Amino acid sequence: MAKTRESSHQTHLNWLMRLAITVASALTPANASDSADRIAGSLALARQIADRYRGDHTAWIQVRNNVRDALAHMGRITALHPDFAIVEDAFVEARELCRSYLVGLTHEQRVQLASYEGFRHAHLVEESHEEGRDPALVIVLNPVYAPETPVKQRVQEAADRRFAERYPALNVGDVMFVMVAA
Numbered sequence: 001m002a003k004t005r006e007s008s009h010q011t012h013l014n015w016l017m018r019l020a021i022t023v024a025s026a027l028t029p030a031n032a033s034d035s036a037d038r039i040a041g042s043l044a045l046a047r048q049i050a051d052r053y054r055g056d057h058t059a060w061i062q063v064r065n066n067v068r069d070a071l072a073h074m075g076r077i078t079a080l081h082p083d084f085a086i087v088e089d090a091f092v093e094a095r096e097l098c099r100s101y102l103v104g105l106t107h108e109q110r111v112q113l114a115s116y117e118g119f120r121h122a123h124l125v126e127e128s129h130e131e132g133r134d135p136a137l138v139i140v141l142n143p144v145y146a147p148e149t150p151v152k153q154r155v156q157e158a159a160d161r162r163f164a165e166r167y168p169a170l171n172v173g174d175v176m177f178v179m180v181a182a
Contacts, residue, residue, distance in 0.1 A: 039087075067144070091144060124163055140156075
């Protein structure tokens with residue numbers, strides 16, 4: 001059964017609230033009113049960096065961190081007013097900003113970023129060439145999606161399965177040695 005728009009919003013709301021609790025400090029009404037300005041500022045800075053460094057993956061950490069900051073402030077707002085609609089426009093803007101930046105990179109650049117961020121066997125992720133579908137690593141890297149998002153888990157499982165098929169003689173210890181040596 002397909003997820004409804006409402007359950008999708010609840011998933012995003014839960015992710016934003018966890019980010020706020022993890023990243024942001026005490027929740028007060030003054031902080032909540034200030035958060036709207038901080039969301040706009042963080043997203044504006046992320047967009048400025050993304051536009052300036054389009055096609056250059058070395059700016060990703062700055063883009064991602066600014067988006068995460070905006071997401072944390074969205075979480076602050078939704079913690080005080082648990083209605084996803086309040087932050088939905090900013091959330092969509094953050095998602096699309098990251099998406100457009102990541103789509104503008106090459107597959108090899110996305111592999112580098114995903115590997116840096118701890119995604120196992122990123123080099124074995126197959127990119128979708130279907131019209132209207134984003135490459136898998138774009139979704140994996142996009143910080144608006146929680147780490148436990150089912151699609152992220154499926155991509156990781158597929159990469160792990162391909163690794164096991166391609167290198168059947170390696171065991172977990174061999175893999176850890178390869179990762180540490182790299």
